[in-house]
Amino acid sequence: MREVAVVGFAQTPCVRETDGTTNGVEMLVPIFHEVLGGLGLTKSDIGFWCSGSSDYLAGRAFSFVSAVDAIGAFPPIAESHVEMDAAWALYEAWVKLLCGEADTALVYGFGKSSAGQLRRVLAMQLDPYVVTPLWPDSVGLAGIQARMGIEAGLWDERAMASVAARSRAAALSNPLAQLSGSPEVDELLADEYFVNPLRRHDCAPITDGAATIVLAAGDRARELCERPAWITGFEHRVDSPSLGGRDLTTSPSAVAAGKAAGAEDVEVAELHAPFTHQEILLRQALGLGDDVAVNPSGGVLAGNPMFSAGLARIGEAARRIHDGSASRVLGHATSGPLLQQNLVCVMEGRE
Amino acid sequence: MTRPLSAPLDVGFDYTRSTGPTLGRFLTDLRHRRVTGIRGADGRVHVPPLEYDPVTAEPLSEFVGVASTGVVRGWSWIPDPLEGQPLDRPFAWALIQLDGADTALLHAVDAGSPDAITTGARVRARWRAARVGAITDIEYFELSDEPADPPTDASPDNDVTMVVTPVNLHYTHSASPTEDPFLRGLMEGRLIAQRCPACEKVYFPPRPACPTDGVPTTDQVELSDRGTVTTFCIVNVPFLGQRIPPPYVSAYVLLDGADIPFLHLLLGIAPEDVRMGMRVEAVWKPREEWGPTMQNIDHFRPSGEPDAPFDSYSRHL
Incomplete structure (x- = not known):
């Protein structure tokens, strides 16, 4: 079996609102330049391109096709797209490389959440027969899940506020973060x-942004990167879309993906948890102990660019391998309502 | 630098979906103020009914009637309801386990205040007077120990087989930094293109990045309103929103100095006389009707110049 590694990562600053278009070109051009330039590559060196984005977020049809302008797709390129977080595009690219169909892949995600009303746009991912017609908003749904965990004794509002405080403090060292600071937990709780039981600090901010990762296989990875982040486990699982039919205080799909990907013994985990209680839930579902550094970037509570935030978690985790500060890391991404779908990517550095 | 032009963009459409037998039964029964679940492989009753068991994936078919009263299993409080939600006053989203069901249904509870609702609270369905066979036939749930309105007599001959869900989403659509001078130019009757710094191709309308080189275009180029028809079609088919009775000609026009043709209307000539290579000129609307739009050019018409040689536009087809 071939081995595949993350060799490059770049992301835009996380900001509340950009002036750009919803097709992401203005955000993508600089990060393509950064990631390819950093590896000494040009677009013709990339064997496969794959992206994640959403037309509902963009408010226009085939926005991902316009985004291809940022690549400069002539002569024609091999390209694909998922209407999901780009972490799933990374999975597709990883499979492509494992199959030997390419030696390098560039994966990207983008989203301009500020263009629409994110809480309503996300209702479009719910069951279209018996749920979407009620227009449940993403924060309202998360509030139900948070309360169920509080009443089951799995977390409380103070533990949730502590997650927010730690996220913002960690984000002080992340120049691309949207929210950072040193709030006291008591201050947050005041x-x-x-959306009771959620306070604003419990919810990821609305963010415009984009991210990109370059994958390479075998010797190509070793040529391009001094310390590649070798992917040793990459799995995704999904739970029933029936919100009232599953136990919302845990996430069977996260448990299963973590187990299958080999989530144990990691030093760093970047978790895609758009609400504070979901970070606590995921730590538990993935079996991450207190010795694991969770979201040293600040995580998505410090900046949540839709459709690239999950990919950026994997990129942030890989960066700890690249810079030599960790040798085994985990990146997690979620999609769908209330952690319905979960993806886990475990990576290792080698001496 | 001024921000690029932006404008509100409202996207509205109806999704029309066939229900299949399971959801069709559920929605048909709602019309009669009945709530129907389905028995799963493990004996649990799922409400709303599932077509396939969530664990074993086997098809499910044993419908089970449940009450339209139940218990709140989890809730959140919406102080400022959003468009389309069941109530326009503060309300609770709740997962409600109806009596006789083993899973919970998501709906709104009209509780008045977050202090009035608790997990474990008893609720009943508030049925809509005019029911159509949709989840919104339950307007919302209300806090109550009392039974809900009783079912009506079933009329078995008109089952729900389709459900229409209107979608209305609102955006602020922004022009790109390269589209902005193009749109502002149009307001003055000027045609502003952009040149790629790498391949020197001239794009009209401009694009945020050159699709060949992936670099932002930087140089503005003003073009004349004359060009060449590269190719065309004769529209014979009527369609929704059509502004001109068919037949008429849609032509790709390559403005002089541009490298990419754009689609526009060609009038002033019989469709059968239109040719590739034909020289055309813009016919502008009256100045007072101009806006940031290509519709400022009402149409193109033959300019009377000799046809352009094929080689002059063959690379732009």
């Missing part, structure tokens, strides 16, 4: 409810 805020009024946004």
Whole structure:
């Protein structure tokens, strides 16, 4: 079996609102330049391109086709797209490389959440017969899940606020973060409810942004990167879309993906948890102990660019391998409502 | 630098979906103020009914009637309801386990205040007077120990087989930094293109990046309103929103100095006389009707110049 590694990663700053278009070109051009330039590559060196984005977020049809302008797709390229977080595009590219159909792949995700009303746009991913017609908003649904965990004794509002405080403090060292600071937990808890039992600090901000990762196989990875982040496990699983039919205080799909990918013994985990209680839930589902550094970047509570935030988690985790500060890391991505779909990518550095 | 032009963009459409037998039964029964679940492989009753068991994936078929009263299993409080939600006053989203069901249904609870609702609270369906066979036939749930309105008599001859869900989403659509001078130019009757710094191709309309080189275009180029028909078609088919009765000609026009043709209307000539290579000129609308749009050019018409040689536009087909 071939081995595949993350060799490059770049992302835009996480910002509340950009001036750009919803097809992402203005955000993508600089990060393509950064990631390819950093590896000494040009677009003709990339064997496969794959992206993740959403037309509902963009408010236009085939926005991902316009985004291809950022590549400069002539002569024609091998390209694919998923209407999901680009972490799933990374999975597709990984399979492509494992099959030997390419030696390098560039994966990207982008989204301009500020263009629409994110809480309503996300209702489009719910069951279209018996749920979407009620227009449940993403924060309202997360509030139900948070309360169920609180009442089951799995977390409380103070533990949730602690997650927010730690995220913002960690983000002080992340120049691309949207929210950072050193709030006291008591200060956060003094805020009024946004959507009871959630306060604003419990919810990831609305963010425009994009991210990109370059994958390479075998010797090509070793040529391009001094310390590649070798992918040793990459799995994704999905739970029933029936919100009231599963136990919302855990995530069977996250448990299963973590187990299959080999989530144990990691030093760093970047978790895609758009709500504070979901970070606690995921730590538990993935069996991450107190010795694991969770979201040293600040995670998505510090900046949540839709459709690239999961990919960026894998990129942030890989960066700890690239810079030699860790030898085994985990990147996680989620999609769908209330952690319905989960993806886990475990990576290792080798001496 | 001024921000690029932006404008509200409202996207609205109806999704029309066939229900299949399982959801069709559920929605048909809602019309009669009945809630129907389905028995799963493990004996649990799922409400709303599932077509396949979530664990074993076997098809499910044993319908089970449940009550339209139940218990709140989890909730959140929406102080500022959003468009389309069941209530326009503060309300709770709740997972509600109806009496006789083993899973919970998502709906709104009209509780008045977050202090009035708790997990474990008893609720009943508030049925809509005019029911169509949709989840919104339950307007919302209300806090109550009492039974809900009783079922009506079933009329078995008109089952729900389709459901229409209107979608209305609102955006702010922004022009790109390269589209912005193009749109502002149009307001003055000028045609502003952009040149790629790498391949020197001239794009009209401009694009955020050159699709060949992937680099932002930087140089503005002003073009005349004359060009060449590279190719065309004769539209004979009527369609929704059509502004001109068919037949008429849609032509790709390559403005002089541009490298990419664009589609526009060609009038002033019988469709059968239109040719590739034909020289055309813009016919502008009256100045007072101009806006940031290509519709400022009402149409193109033959300019009377001799046809352009094929080699002059063959690379732009």
